[in-house]
Amino acid sequence: MGLAVATSLSARPDWSIHILDLNATSGKPIAASLHATFHQSDVTNYAQLSAIFKSVFQTHRRLDFVFANAGIAEHANFFNPVTNGKSKTNGNGISAGKDGKEAKNEEVSLEPPPEPKGLHPLIDINLKAVITTTTLAHFYMRLSPPSTTTSSPIDKSIIMTASCGGLYPAYASPIYTATKHAVVGFMRSIAPSYYAHDGIRVNAICPGTVKTNLLSNEEWRVFPEEYFTPVEKIARVVVMLVDGVDGGEGRGVVGGGSGREIGKGQRGDAEGRVGTLSGKAVEVSGERHYYREAVEFCDEPMRAVMGATNIESWGLESAK
Known part of the structure; x- marks a missing residue:
């Protein structure tokens, strides 16, 4: 998925792409083919990751978009x-x-x-690395000047890769499911503040079954092949979120109901350029994508209780 997104964005003349991956053997030639810069990186190593972010910012004096996409699957039998x-x-x-x-x-x-086998790698890569990547992205995006590109304007954007397993239980992969639910919760917790205080839009994608190298061919055979989600669709959704405008393909989901067309207010501003797609958990299934709302409050007292957790009440605003 990361390669598909990098390929799409590399076609934009005003963009400089940096690719981070642990595998330099495949990563370097791929980056070279896209005229991108490759950084060999273990995303669980904060010192290494932060040094790369610093280097990128020193080179360009700006950071506009980060795709926190690293992840692994759960292969061990939790129930054995x-x-x-x-x-x-x-x-x-x-x-x-x-x-x-x-x-x-x-x-x-x-x-x-x-x-349980795989506990620490699953949490370290699927969750902790998303948090540390977001922390670094936030820091350097706040140091970045407004966009001066001659094409479409760019605002700051962070996109996290969660999963359909971040919305539903993936019964055979309970630890994986826990990490992906956590990513969705993390995104929803920080998105309002990042956007209100720093103009940084934060979203998460929740893909269905996308045939990547996370699973073996034998493991993939468990899933109905006709319901796989094309990686090209994932790339289109990510680019859509980067641009901040839904061209009308998106659907909203109310409760447990089926998809319906979303309102124009979620499709960006009147110019169709940088819009208000922020704090969205975007489920991607086949050729469709859906905006999944958070769970409704059980009653007004609970709404008030959770409303009291806003960062202003706790004096946690970011220092300017």
Whole structure:
């Protein structure tokens, strides 16, 4: 997905593209083909990541757009029973013998199981790296002057890659699901302040099944092939969010209902240039995309309670 977005943006003459990836073998030639700059980077290494951001800003004296797209899938079986000695724990947390009956006390090991496999990489890459990337993007975007490009004006924009698993439970991948729900929550928590105080629009995309290298061919075969989302559609949605205007393809979803056309107020300003697409969780399914609203408040007291968490009430405004 990152390559498709970089390819789309590289066609714009006023843009300088920087690509960050751990794999330099494939990353360098790809960047060269797009006339982009490649940086080998481990997104979980904050010192390394921050040095790259600083270098990019020193080169151009501005930063306009960041796509926080790094992510990995969950391959381990979270539900696999852990065997300890002669017995293992069944789904009810009761130690069971080979015949399924409760094991004798002398057969039971009370040694705790190991941590779930993949726990730390999933959290470090899918969530922590999104947070640190956003932190660095925010810092350098606030130091950037307004756009002076001769083509369409550019405002500041951060886009995070969540997932349809950030809106629904992905039953076989509970840790992955937790990280992607967290990305959506993080985006919704910071977007109002970033836009109101610094003019930075923050959005998240929630793609359906996009056939990338995150899963093996065998794993991909689990999903209905006719419902895959083209990577080209993901790129179009990201570019749309960068430009801040929906050309009319987007749909809104109310509650559990089906999609409906969104209002003009969400399609950008009257000139159709830099608009107000900010704080959106954009679900992408097939050739369609949908604007998913946050959960409704259960009652007015809860609305008031959560409203009291605004950063002004807590004195957390960004220092100018």
